[in-house]
């Protein structure tokens with residue numbers, strides 16, 4: 001197994017190397033915005049050189065949060081589709097092997113209609129980036145009108161798109177929240193058998209290693225530090241004990257609240273893999289002796305505007321509460 005993390009675009013390869021990881025995942029621009037300036041060719045060259053020089057790869061690009069390829073609303077669908085096609089092209093420019101995207105939410109239009117829209121976008125992206133990355137669909141925690149909670153659903157989407165360049169990125173947090181209990185060797189075997197019977201194991205191309213705050217089947221998409229959530233160390237050991245995941249890159253998307261979080265999570269996962277035989281003990285030589293300074297994506301101080309909004313929201317909440325309380329009091333006194 002090759003281990004990596006989701007890191008900030010511009011300093012990703014260098015930071016990955018400092019932490020001792022091999023694989024890398026990035027957003028190819030602002031994950032909360034539609035607009036992206038064209039990539040500067042010099043930046044692209046430097047990024048690709050940094051990847052090579054630091055021995056980092058494979059590279060995965062994760063889709064922007066706003067993209068909903070199954071959107072029912074025509075305007076949102078067009079924005080999503082155009083943005084997706086552009087991002088897949090950017091991923092190709094950066095030399096990414098994988099582009100990871102959630103299938104999306106059909107917003108009440110139904111799974112069939114949603115899948116047709118997704119398939120259209122995938123065909124468009126492949127047409128525009130003929131040599132581009134493999135498009136990996138990520139399984140989701142479920143809930144609402146979200147598609148891709150079950151492996152059958154992912155398989156149906158791949159079938160609808162009829163695209164050879166598609167695969168699965170298996171997110172451990174989402175799988176547990178969706179109800180797949182892989183926390184014992186037998187459970188892990190069952191889950192991988194299901195993937196094989198539906199999507200086909202050759203299409204399982206990448207793992208997202210995240211522990212889960214939500215319980216089994218909770219449909220809660222809340223990532224937790226490795227070993228500290230509902231999957232736990234034993235759960236990851238069980239998954240790693242199945243040889244069918246041994247050749248996969250594993251990328252962490254765990255929360256980063258403190259300076260050492262990224263290093264701790266990464267090396268907890270690597271140690272569990274080494275103990276289970278999923279990774280060679282040689283990998284332990286890459287561990288930095290001390291935590292490299294400059295943890296990124298730390299919690300930033302909220303902007304004044306955001307604070308104002310928060311305060312206004314709190315005010316509304318408290319007035320509604322008081323109103324409701326006084327209403328209840330009145331009702332009581334009437335009696």
Ligand SMILES: [Zn+2]
Pocket residue numbers: 138171208253
């Ligand atoms: Zn994920």
